[in-house]
Amino acid sequence: MRRVPPGDNLPRWVCDACGEIHYQNPRLVIGTIPDYEGKILLCRRAIEPRYGYWTLPAGFMENAESTAQAALRETFEEAGAQVELGEPFSLISVPAVNQVHLFYRARMLSVEFKPGEETLEAALFDEARIPWKDIAFRTVALTLRHWFADRKTASFGFHAESLDR
């Protein structure tokens, strides 16, 4: 049940049986922008939400790992791709769903990849062929737009922002 624990100021999930307090804070979704000779690796989702839509490899950060480890793990789990991680590129809050999305730049170490369990197919796209109408999430579309815009200037920045409801 939800109640305000002693010393707190917001209601939390508290287990009546064992007293465990389960704080529900925003979760980090972490992924990469895998670049192979200027093409970007996208995954078509085999799970809801947004089944069948295209996304960058990404997923929920797990306990006991760093943000960089989460990015590498998700890229391998979802796309079977080995990458060299670059700098963090975008950090986008999505308050409507209590998430923060973080994407790293990444260079694919080879052209090899294969879809994981949560992916229908994976494929490399150059800018002209990105399926903009079928991108799964606004944070992914925004990240890709920033990436292609920055590439034109040959200067990759760091993009922090928030998506309104």
Add this chain to the structure above:
Amino acid sequence: MRRVPPGDNLPRWVCDACGEIHYQNPRLVIGTIPDYEGKILLCRRAIEPRYGYWTLPAGFMENAESTAQAALRETFEEAGAQVELGEPFSLISVPAVNQVHLFYRARMLSVEFKPGEETLEAALFDEARIPWKDIAFRTVALTLRHWFADRKTASFGFHAESLDR
């Protein structure tokens, strides 16, 4: 109790009474580096852990807010300070405690501040007077060191890293 829900691959807290699954993912701790004419505002902690030690204003991001809103809220709650937020400055994973710490650059809009409920006292420090031996957390010390180093070069970067156990 902890068990592996259907379709998952890690044990999660599942309520036997209502079936609610409480995922426990890393939490974001968000704060600022409040700058007033070159001095930095620090808070002495009135709570555990690290009671009595100095820290930057920061705290757990809450649901339904953005990272920037969390930074502003915590700065006001802990230090009573109104700031103009700058760019994200440091993003430091702490896998040992399942946390990710994010600090924003911030300019104090006035010299006014006052300690909040979780703060014994707040004070402005120039670089020579930072109480390095009494800083509460490694992420805060690291962030401050990056900040003063970057200020010397008049070029503030973005620092992403992970603290080993």
